[in-house]
Amino acid sequence: EPVCPSKGLTLSPRQRIVIWRDIQAKKRAGVDTTELEAAYEYQGIDTCAATGLCAQRCPVGINTGELVKKLRSRKATHTKTANWLEGNFATALQGARFTLHVANGARMLLGAPRLAKLSATLTRLSKGQVPQWTNAMPQPEKAIRFSPVVSDARPRVVYLAACVSRVMGPAAGDKEQMSLYDKTRGLLEKAGYQVVFPDNQDSLCCGQPFASKGYAEQGEHKRQELIGALLHASRGGLDPIYCDTSPCTLRLVQDLGEVRLDLYDPVRFIRTHLMDRLDFTPQEAPIAVHVTCSTQHLGESQALIDLARKCSNNVVIPEGIHCCGFAGDKGFTTPELNAHSLRTLKDAVQHCSEGISTSRTCEIGLTQHGGIDYHGLVYLVDRVTRARAN
Ligand code: SF4
Ligand code: SF4
Structure with missing residues (x-):
């Protein structure tokens, strides 16, 4: 309770x-x-x-x-739409990027305060059908360009960028403006890995958006398609797989019949594979940590906190906040749930210079209600580490 x-x-x-x-x-x-x-x-x-x-x-x-x-x-009666989305996922992602482009264009044209006002009116008139734009909204992310695999002596890691990371970039006001994808890739390469990607990545999805809306069958199809692509990319499970978003990792590992896949969320990958490849110099600037529900389900909560403490000498874990209530898109469709859940966040993190988490959508609500920039754990880890000299 x-x-x-x-x-x-x-x-x-x-x-x-x-x-x-x-x-x-x-x-x-x-x-x-x-x-x-x-x-x-x-x-x-x-x-x-x-x-x-x-x-x-x-x-x-x-x-x-x-x-x-x-x-x-x-x-769930929109089966036809769900079927279409299942088969045309890359097109749907392009549509989502386009929507964020329009919102971002409006921000540049009108300025953030005026856009926020206009959007509040639209939200009211549409009875909540059009989500409210806030400063925490992501900018659109460019579609990822994948470089071909080269053969060299470095160990390989398969990088699965979640669809949210492929669509949602940093908020305009965030001090960190590099995409999560580039930041993660840079960190993995700094640690000596060769980063490879599943084929046809833009069509892939763990199926979570389908499942959480009640379209379990379509969700399972997407999940199985992704598992197949990961098996191929990891050479039958030879290479570890890094998934940059914890809810997607959780969805993939739950009831995973395919035992060959070696799947990691950011926390477990960093603590398992990067600790002896990087030297940490903790920063003094205080940070807030949000342990997402999926990180808790994955059993990585304490590991995330320990990792944050290796990165900063001042770590704040707001008390009494367990689930942020953003839940994929609820922060857009039922924003009062997110606001209620995070009602004490601002006070708890007021002295922090940034917040970290492992889910881009959760970070939108956390930024809005915490009043500080929340972004992925890898931004912090990358900032405070350098490659260990051999
Ligand atoms: S959980 Fe969401 S972000 Fe992750 S792959 Fe699935 S759909 Fe994409
Ligand atoms: S919001 Fe979360 S904690 Fe509350 S009843 Fe639903 S699943 Fe359970």
Whole structure:
């Protein structure tokens, strides 16, 4: 219960389950539940981040997030659109980049304060259908150009850039303006790795956006397609695979039947493969750390904090924030969940010069509500390390 981002805004995990059971019981007894179900749509379903953090604390392991995903799939009626997206993922990503280009063009033309005002009006008029633009919004990322593999003596690592990293660049106000992709590649090369990429990367996706919207089948197709591409790129599992976004890593490793894949999120890869290849000189400037839900599920929370402490002598972990509530796109569609979950963040991080995390979408909400720039862990690690001399 204490980890749920919607507790205090709408329902807690237990209330979600109890009310759902109550609706079912009433239905069986022939009671009209139309009104109750309509209210539950927002209170129970829309405002659940569905990241399943509650299951970790529940003594009997009840995962309310899974129940909510199942309920969403009952309402998932846009199967044709989901099928189209599944088959035309690269085109969809181009569309997303274009949308960010338009927003960024408007920012340059009107200036951030005027765009924020205009966008607030649009959001109000559209009853929340058009998301509110804020200073924390990402700039569009260029499509990645992949260089051909060369054969040399360096160890290889397959770099899987998540679709969000391929589309969303740094916010305009962030001091770090290099793309996550370039930053990560630079760090891996500094540590002596040859970085290779899966073929046809722009069409690949772990399937999370489909699954979280209730399109489990399409999500599983994308996941299997990605697993196949990773097997090929890693030469049948010979090379480790670095995934730059923790929610994608989690989705890939969950129920992974393919045992040959050696998959890592940023934290585990850095602590396993980079520590003895880099020398760390910690900075004094204080940093805030956000441990995403997926990092917690992956069991890497303490490792992330330890790593941050190798990078900075002043590390702040805001108390009482467990799930930021951004949940992929909820920060755009149900922004009150994100705002509620992060209501204490600004005070907690006011003395920090930046924040780090391992999920680009979470960083949007954290930047907006924390009032400091949040970006990927690799920006910090790259800044405070140099290649270890052999
Ligand atoms: S999945 Fe997340 S938001 Fe939903 S009930 Fe559990 S903790 Fe709350
Ligand atoms: S979780 Fe999201 S960002 Fe990651 S690959 Fe899947 S869809 Fe893309």
